[in-house]
Amino acid sequence: MNNKRKITILVAAAFAAAFFSHFFFLREWWNESYMLGPNDGLNQIAPFKELLYNEYTNGNFFYSFSFGMGAGIYSQLGYYYSTNLVYLFSVAVVFLLDTTGIIDSPDALFWAQANVWISVLRVTAIILITTAVFRYMRIQTVPAFVGASLYAVSSIYFRHVVFWEFFADAMLWVPLLIFGVEKIIREKQPAWFVIAVALTVFSNFYFAYINLIFIGMYILARWLIRLEKKEAPLKKQLKHYTLGGLLGFGMGSPGFIPAAYGYFNNYRPPYEEIIPLWDFSDNVLFTSLTLLLPAIFLLFIWIGSFYKNKLFLLFASISLFLIILHFSPLAGSVFNGFSAPRNRFEYLASFTIGGMTAVGLQLLTKVKKSQLIAAGILALITYAVVYAVGDIAEENTNQGLLVLIQAVVTAAAFVLFGWFRRPALGYILLLVIVIGNIVVLNNHQRLELSEGIGVDGVTREYILSGDYMNEEQIRLINRFQAEDETTLPRLDWRGEDVRNNIPLIQGFYGTSAYSSIQNQKMLFLYYEDLEIDMEWESVSRYSGFGDRANLYSDLRGKYLMHAKENEDEVVPYGFEKYMENDNYVIYENTNVLPFIQTTRTIYDKEEILNRSIPEREQAMLSGIILEDPQEAATLPDNSPDILDEAEVVPVNGDYSNGQLTITEEEGGLDIVLGEESEAWEDLYVSFYLENNDQNAPGFLVEVNEFRTDRKPYDSLYRTGVKDITVRVDSADTVSIRLPEGSYTLDELELAGETYETLEQAAASETHEDEEVTIDGNRMSLQFDNTENDTHLTLPVPHELGWSVKVNGEAREVLETNFAFLGTExxxxxxxxxxxxxxxxxxxCFIVSLAAFIITALWGMYKWKQKKNSKEPFRY
Structure with missing residues (x-):
């Protein structure tokens, strides 16, 4: 059989394995249900794909004004798709189909539909690359293919693809990194190592960290287990790893460094729970979402003679070590950057298990029959014990039984082939391993992912509903956009299912963003500087302005949209009904300030942080807040603390010295202001709140018409923010309501707002001739500063990467109003x-170019060196 035919058969087999491993989700796709998680899949994966496709195909590669209030593409979306090579390739293909008219312009629905097909092609590529690497390691083609298919078609792969699809791309780079290491050890050739490191580092900084930890482990194992008689000396290897690693890192640095900076510029509260060393609750034989061990693995580990083969020993040792780490939350924390423990590294174990299987299959003909029988019995006993002890039999599914049947069939085929040594039985064993794994994982997808975690709810009907990508909502949004030609008019709307990235899906400038990596200045603006409550506590997002009119006006919050059926929705001060259709209404802010705001009134940030929350907002309206200005104005006491004028009354409980005990189903505090409330349009109530019972569930806080949810103490998504400020309509009584329990409710403050400062700011003269042009990563501003103001602020978040020129002269970019761009x-x-x-x-670009040139010169030198030697050159 010639090589072309072998390659064709291998590609066809890889595609077939990939296709049938997705059979469940392909059938679901046919029925308009998609391979995408209901939470992060719909909240992040589909929206970010749509966003970046639109940005990249319009020539915007560095900054997006559409994501939240504005964000750097590499620094805040590098964790996802900014430099993801699989995504970039898919963008090129989709753009070609789009421009030729084969498909309509891709939206979130398109990317949800495409996910399963991209996954099929990804699995095909993983199988082919891994097979090639195993072949290089002297494993025969068919066993290499079987091992590669176990790696690609694994529970961790499908979990990654469904919930965080970009995670799965890391599996492409693992075999390439192994190949690079082996090329150095066997041939002293570093080129592939440099390439593999560069691809890994550029594509995703997070998984580069995980993959490089694994490569370090692999290199240490290779030093202990030599596979070839002639291997590069340790000193030579270290030289190649060091120089090759640096060159690879340098080549990939334009993707890695900005994303890593974004990670360190993010804020996520420290994980305060005690991380246990061990947790053996996950069932890796029957139900694990991250490490479902194939039956053939359990058979091979009991064959003692296999360990005499060094390649089997290598893969088996690393596999067993990684399986042990799987049961250690502490290891999960280390692989997750010493944060909360997460099981995301198990694809590494799938790779070494695949390698171990591939080696074992070609050793099987040399095994004694007694060892075969013993291995089969021990494996089945292990399954039976775990089946019984793990209560799998009591579950109302066929999952455990199917895995058990597959294990029995695999053991039978294993023993029969080892006993009779006939080629036909060998092929049956191979088919049983591959097909059995595919059948088990299709069933696993149905039970654990689709039905178990709600993936079956991600349907075309849902995506086009009022909760996500509703046509009626989009038509109304398009109407106001067609009429508004001002700069960055922002609409507060997150859909009826309250998803923070709805602006990306429905195509408007919004006031919310959800991403694991955020600009910490924006987060601290919400958490501390202005204490903006987002109606539910959760990390990695900011959302809306807490119904606070001053913030809407100052930050270009020009529109607000509500569903008509939600009659209790709040309309902040100054908003008037603007347009509507059958089910939705848009309100317009009559006091919105211009995009360019200039002033000569400068406030000191430290002094402003000692003022009430409404006075902090007034400072942003009447001037600009800077850190350590040379001269600072004094802010008037327009909204002092008026709690002394009110009476604080406990309801259904006791309140003393900041301790609130509620003895009935609901209770709290009433702040009775009486006639004094008539002096104010709105009231701001601030307080420190903590549930004294750390084992209590999450709870709802109600303050008059405002409601906000707080996370339980052990939630991974708890912000740890306990200082809360709520704006409510001015009323005789402000009622704080909580469920039964014991709370620390202290530092109570009450302030009023008349909106005189807002009205003055909105009525003041603006730069009528101002011109603003936004082009990708550039903002051009032109205006006549007739008032001789000294500073400017823009409602665009401040972050590292901005530069500014004023009349052609470079100036310092200032951080104004806690988190926004400004300059003199x-x-x-x-x-x-x-x-x-x-x-x-x-x-980074210069370093990358230099690393590329050095790598090319080094490669030419190594090639000439090899050419002049007696050894044949193997690239």
Whole structure:
């Protein structure tokens, strides 16, 4: 059989394995139900794919004004798809189909539908690459293919693809990294190692961290277990690993460094729970979402003679070590960057188990029959014990029984082939391993992912419903967009299912963002500086302005949309009904401030943070807040603490010295202000709140018309923020209501707001001739500073990467109003240009280019060196 035919058969077999391993989800796709998680899949994966496709195909590669209030693409979306090579390839293909008219312009629905097909192609590629690497390690083609299919078609792969699809791309780079290491050890050739490191580092900084930990483990194991008689000396290897690693890192740094900076510029509260060393609750034989061990693995580990083969010993040792780590939350924390323990590294165990299986299959003909029988019995006993002890039999599914049947059939085929040594039985064993694994995982997908975690709810009907991508909502949004030609008018709307990335899906400038990596200045703006409550506590997001009119006006919150059926929705001060259709209404802010705000009134940040929350907002309206200004104005006491004028009355409980005990189903505090409330349009109530019972579930806090959910103490998504500020309509009584329990409710403050400062700011003269042009990562501003103001602020988040020129002269980019862009300006005409590039991008680009040139020269030198030697060159 010639090589072309072998390759064709191998590709066809890989595609067949990939296709049938997705059979359940392909059938679901046919029935308009998609391979995408109901939470992060719909909240992040589909929206980010749509966002970046639109940005990239419009030539915007560095900054997006559509994500939240604005964000760097590499620094805040690098964890997802900014530099993800599989996604970038799919963008190129989809763009070709889009421009030729074969498909309509892709939206979130398209990316949800495409997920399963991209996954089929990814699994095909993983199988082919891994097979090639195993072949290089002197494993025969068919066993290598079987081992590769066990790696690609694994429970951790499907979990990754369904919930965080980009996680699965890390599995492409593992075999390439192993190949690079083996090329250094066997041939002293570092080129593939450099390439593999570069691809890994560029594609995703998070999984580069995990993969490189694994490669370090693999290298240490290879030093202990030599596979070839002639291997590169340790000193030579270290030289190649060090120089090759540095060159690879340098080549991939334009993707890695900005994303890593984004990670360190993020804020996530420290994980405060005690991380146990061991947790053996996961059932890796029957139900595990992250490490479902194939039956052939359990058979091979009992064959003692296999361990005499060094390649089997290598893969088996690492596999067993990684399986042990799977049961250690502490190891999960280490692989997750020393944060909360997560099981995301188990694909590494799937790779070594695949390698161990491939080696074992080609050793099977040499095993004594007694060992075969013993291995089969021990494996089946293990399954039976775990089946009984793990209560699998009592579950109302066929999952445990199917796994058990597959194990029995695999053991039978294993023993028969080992006993009779006939080729036909060998092929039957191979088919049983591959097909059995595919059958088990299709059933696993149905029970654990689709039915167990709600993936079956991600349907075309849901995506096009009022909860997600509703046509009626989008038509109304398009109407106001067609009429509004101002700069970045923002709409507060998150759909009826309250998803923070709805603006990306429905195509408007929003006021919310959800991403694991956020600009910490924006998070602290919400958590501490302005204490903006988002109606439920959760990390990695910011959302809306807490119904606070001052913030809407200052930050370009020009519109607000509600569903008509939600009659209790709040409409902040200054908003008027603007347009509507049958089911939805949009309100317009009559006090929204211009995009360019200039002033000569400067407040000191430290002094402003000692003022009440409404006074902090007033400072942003009447001037600009800077850190350590040379001269600072004094802010008037327009909204002092008026709690002394009110009476605090406990309801259904006791309140003393900041301790609130509620003895009935619901209770709390009433702050009775009486006639004093008539002096204010709105009231701001601030307090410190903590549930004294750390084992209590999450709870609802109600303050008059405002409701906010708080997470339980042990939630991974708890912000740890306990200082709460709520704005409510001015009323005689402000009622704080909590469920039964014991709470620390302290530092109670009450302040009023008349909105005189807002009305003055909105009525003041603006730069009528101002011109704002936004082009990708550039903002060009032109206006006449007739008032001789000294500073400018823009409602665009401040982050590393921005530079500014005023009338052609470089100026310092200032952090204004806690988290936003600003700079000093000149009297008269001002032409200002803000430009954004990812942090350290220019130097990374230079380093990458230099690393590429050095790698090419080094490769040429090694090639000439090899050419002049007696050994044949093997690339």
């Amino acid at each position: 300006i000149e009297p008269g005409e001002n032409t200002i240009e803000f430009v954004y590039y990812p942090p350290f991008f220019r130097i």
